[in-house]
Amino acid sequence: MLELKDVHTYYGNIHALKGISITVNDGEIVTLIGSNGAGKSTTLRTIQGLIRPRSGSIVLDGIALDKVAPHKVAELGVAQSPEGRMIFPRMTVLENLEMGAYARKEKSGFQQDLDRVFSLFPRLKERITQKGGTLSGGEQQMLAMGRALMAHPKILLLDEPSMGLAPILVELIFDTIVAINKEGTTILLVEQNALMALSIANRGYVIQTGEIIMSDSAASLKSNEMVQKAYLGIE
Amino acid sequence: MESIKKKINLRRLGTLAITLYIVFLIGPIAGLDVPAIAAAIKANPLQLVQFLIIGISNGAIIAIIALGYTMVYGIIELINFAHGDVYMIGVFTSLTVLSVTGTLDSKDPVKIILGLILALVIAVAFCAALNASIERLAYRRLRNAPRLAPLISAIGMSFIVENVGLMWAAQAWLVPSFGTTGGASQKVFPDMIGALFKATGFNGGDVNLFASTDIALRLTAKDVLVIVLAVALMIGLYLFVQRTTLGKAMRATAQNRDAAKMLGINIDWVITATFLIGGGLAGAAGLMAGLYNNTAWWFMGFRAGLQSFTAAVLGGIGNITGAMLGGFLIGLLASFSDGYLNARWTNAWVFATLVLILLFRPTGLLGEQTGQKA
Numbered sequence: 049m050l051e052l053k054d055v056h057t058y059y060g061n062i063h064a065l066k067g068i069s070i071t072v073n074d075g076e077i078v079t080l081i082g083s084n085g086a087g088k089s090t091t092l093r094t095i096q097g098l099i100r101p102r103s104g105s106i107v108l109d110g111i112a113l114d115k116v117a118p119h120k121v122a123e124l125g126v127a128q129s130p131e132g133r134m135i136f137p138r139m140t141v142l143e144n145l146e147m148g149a150y151a152r153k154e155k156s157g158f159q160q161d162l163d164r165v166f167s168l169f170p171r172l173k174e175r176i177t178q179k180g181g182t183l184s185g186g187e188q189q190m191l192a193m194g195r196a197l198m199a200h201p202k203i204l205l206l207d208e209p210s211m212g213l214a215p216i217l218v219e220l221i222f223d224t225i226v227a228i229n230k231e232g233t234t235i236l237l238v239e240q241n242a243l244m245a246l247s248i249a250n251r252g253y254v255i256q257t258g259e260i261i262m263s264d265s266a267a268s269l270k271s272n273e274m275v276q277k278a279y280l281g282i283e
Numbered sequence: 284m285e286s287i288k289k290k291i292n293l294r295r296l297g298t299l300a301i302t303l304y305i306v307f308l309i310g311p312i313a314g315l316d317v318p319a320i321a322a323a324i325k326a327n328p329l330q331l332v333q334f335l336i337i338g339i340s341n342g343a344i345i346a347i348i349a350l351g352y353t354m355v356y357g358i359i360e361l362i363n364f365a366h367g368d369v370y371m372i373g374v375f376t377s378l379t380v381l382s383v384t385g386t387l388d389s390k391d392p393v394k395i396i397l398g399l400i401l402a403l404v405i406a407v408a409f410c411a412a413l414n415a416s417i418e419r420l421a422y423r424r425l426r427n428a429p430r431l432a433p434l435i436s437a438i439g440m441s442f443i444v445e446n447v448g449l450m451w452a453a454q455a456w457l458v459p460s461f462g463t464t465g466g467a468s469q470k471v472f473p474d475m476i477g478a479l480f481k482a483t484g485f486n487g488g489d490v491n492l493f494a495s496t497d498i499a500l501r502l503t504a505k506d507v508l509v510i511v512l513a514v515a516l517m518i519g520l521y522l523f524v525q526r527t528t529l530g531k532a533m534r535a536t537a538q539n540r541d542a543a544k545m546l547g548i549n550i551d552w553v554i555t556a557t558f559l560i561g562g563g564l565a566g567a568a569g570l571m572a573g574l575y576n577n578t579a580w581w582f583m584g585f586r587a588g589l590q591s592f593t594a595a596v597l598g599g600i601g602n603i604t605g606a607m608l609g610g611f612l613i614g615l616l617a618s619f620s621d622g623y624l625n626a627r628w629t630n631a632w633v634f635a636t637l638v639l640i641l642l643f644r645p646t647g648l649l650g651e652q653t654g655q656k657a
C-alpha cells in the first residue's frame with residue numbers, strides 16, 4: 049500500500065533522513081520506533097508532503113506522493129495525528145472535526161464518520177461546542193486522532209499519540225488504535241513508548257539518526273536484545 | 284517568581300507614570316484643555332452628538348480598512364504596509380469609473396445610482412486584484428525569510444503604489460479636475476450623493492436629513508450610506524469567515540498552518556483569498572471615503588493606514604471583531620480631537636494611542652487572535 053524507497057530529506061543542510069525505506073501493507077499496524085531526534089516525525093512529515101524529499105520515492109497505491117502538490121496528499125488518503133496534536137485552539141471541537149473532512153470529495157459520509165469518531169471518543173461528543181484550546185491534553189489527542197479519521201484515510205499516520213498522557217489514557221489511546229485498525233484503517237505508528245507500540249503492531253522498524261537500522265515482526269523486535277537494551281529499558 | 288512579577292509590574296507603573304507625564308506636558312500644546320472642553324460641551328451639548336456622528340462615519344471607513352490589516356496579519360503575521368495605499372487606489376479607481384461613465388456630469392438619478400454601483404464593483408475588483416498581486420510579487424517568496432525582509436518589501440510596495448497614485452492623479456483623462464482641495468495633486472472627488480439629492484429633489488435636495496427640521500444637527504445621507512454599507516460589509520465578512528468552507532480554512536490556516544496543510548488545505552490559495560478580500564474591502568472603503576470626504580490624494584493612504592493599523596492593534600491584531608471595534612474607537616478619537624482639541628494634533632493622538640497599546644496591552648482590547656504560539 050505505502051512504500052518509501054531510499055528517501056532522503058534535508059532541513060537546509062541538515063541531512064535528517066538518510067535513505068529510509070519502509071513498507072506498510074494493507075490492514076497492518078506498522079510502528080516506527082527510535083529515540084528523540086532520530087527522524088520519526090520527519091518521516092511522517094515527508095510522507096504527508098509537508099517537506100519534500102531530496103531523493104527517493106513515496107508511493108501510495110501506485111501514486112507517487114512526492115510528485116503531487118502537498119495539499120493533494122490528504123485527498124489521496126493520507127491523514128495524520130501530528131506530534132504536539134496541532135488542533136485548532138480557537139475552533140470548536142465540531143469545527144476541528146469538520147476541518148478533518150476538508151479533503152474529502154464526497155461529503156455524504158460526513159455524518160457517519162462523525163458518529164464513528166464520537167463512538168470511539170465519547171468524550172469529544174460531550175465537548176462538541178468547546179474550543180479546542182480549552183481541552184485537556186488527553187482530549188486534544190483524541191481530537192487530533194478524530195480529526196484525522198474524519199478524512200476517512202487509507203492510511204493513518206500517528207505521531208507519538210501517547211506523549212505526555214497519564215498511563216490510563218495511554219491505554220485508552222492504544223486500545224482505540226487497535227479498534228480503528230480492526231475497522232479497516234491501515235496505521236503507521238510512531239512512538240517513543242516502544243513497548244506499547246510493539247505490543248499492538250504487526251511489524252516494526254527501528255530508526256536511528258535518520259537510518260533504518262532494523263526491521264522485523266513486532267514480536268521478534270520485542271525479544272531482540274539490542275532493542276530491549278536501547279528502547280525497552282530492559283538490561 | 285513572585286518577585287520577578289513584582290519587578291515587571293513596577294517597571295510598567297514607571298513607564299505609565301512617564302507616559303502620563305509626557306501627555307500632561309504635551310497635552311496643552313495639542314489643545315488638551317479639560318476645563319475649556321467641558322465648557323464647550325456644556326455650551327453646546329448637541330455638538331457632542333455631531334462629533335459622535337462624524338466619528339462613527341469615519342470610524343466605519345477606518346474599520347473596513349483595518350479589517351484588511353488584521354486579516355493579513357492573522358494569516359501570515361505580516362503588516363501589509365501597502366494596504367493603506369491600496370485603499371487610496373480604491374479612491375482613484377472610483378473617481379475614474381465615475382468619470383469615464385459620465386456619471387460625474389449626470390443629472391439622471393438612475394444613471395448616478397448605476398454609476399455608483401459600477402464604481403463600487405470595479406473598485407472592489409481592482410483593489411482585490413492589486414492586493415493579491417502585491418502578495419504574489421513581493422511577499423510570497425519571502426514567506427520563509429527572516430521577519431524583517433517581507434516588512435521592508437511591504438514598505439517598498441507602499442512607496443510604489445503611492446507613486447502610481449501620484450501619476451494617476453496627473454492623468455486628466457482619468458481624473459478630471461474640479462479644482463483641488465489643497466496641494467496641486469489633491470483632487471476634488473465630486474459630491475455624488477449631493478448630486479443625487481439635487482437630481483431627485485428628495486429632502487428638498489439637501490443631503491442633510493435634518494435640514495427641514497429645527498434640530499441643529501447634520502446627519503447627512505453620506506453618514507447613513509457609509510455606516511450602512513460598512514456594517515453590511517462587516518456582517519457579510521463575519522458570516523463568511525464563520526460559516527463558509529473557505530472562511531473556516533482561513534481561520535484554520537491562521538491558527539496552525541502546518542495542521543491546515545496536513546488536512547489538504549491549499550495554503551497559497553487561502554493566503555491569496557485573504558489578500559483578495561482585504562483588498563476588496565479597501566476598494567469599497569475607497570469609494571466610501573471619496574464620497575464622504577470629497578477628496579482624492581495620492582498620500583491619503585498614509586493617514587488612513589496609520590489610523591486603521593492603530594485600530595487593528597487596538598482591537599487586537601489578527602482579531603476581526605477587534606478591528607471593527609478599534610475602527611470605531613479611533614474614528615471617535617480622531618473626531619473629538621479634530622473637534623475639541625486641535626486637528627493638527629490628531630495624528631499625534633492616534634500615534635500616541637498606538638504606542639500606549641503596544642506598551643501596555645500589546646494583545647489589544649479583545650486579545651490576540653494569531654496563530655497558537657504557546
Ligand SMILES: Nc1ncnc2c1ncn2[C@@H]1O[C@H](COP(=O)(O)OP(=O)(O)O)[C@@H](O)[C@H]1O
Nearest residue numbers: 059062064082083084085086087088089090091
Ligand atoms: N524544522 C527543523 N529544522 C531543522 N532541523 C530539524 C527540524 N525539525 C527536525 N530537525 C532535525 O531533524 C532530526 C530529526 O528530527 P525529528 O524527525 O523531529 O525526530 P523525532 O521525531 O524522531 O524525534 C533532528 O536532528 C532534528 O534536530
Ligand SMILES: [Mg+2]
Nearest residue numbers: 088089090131
Ligand atoms: Mg518527533
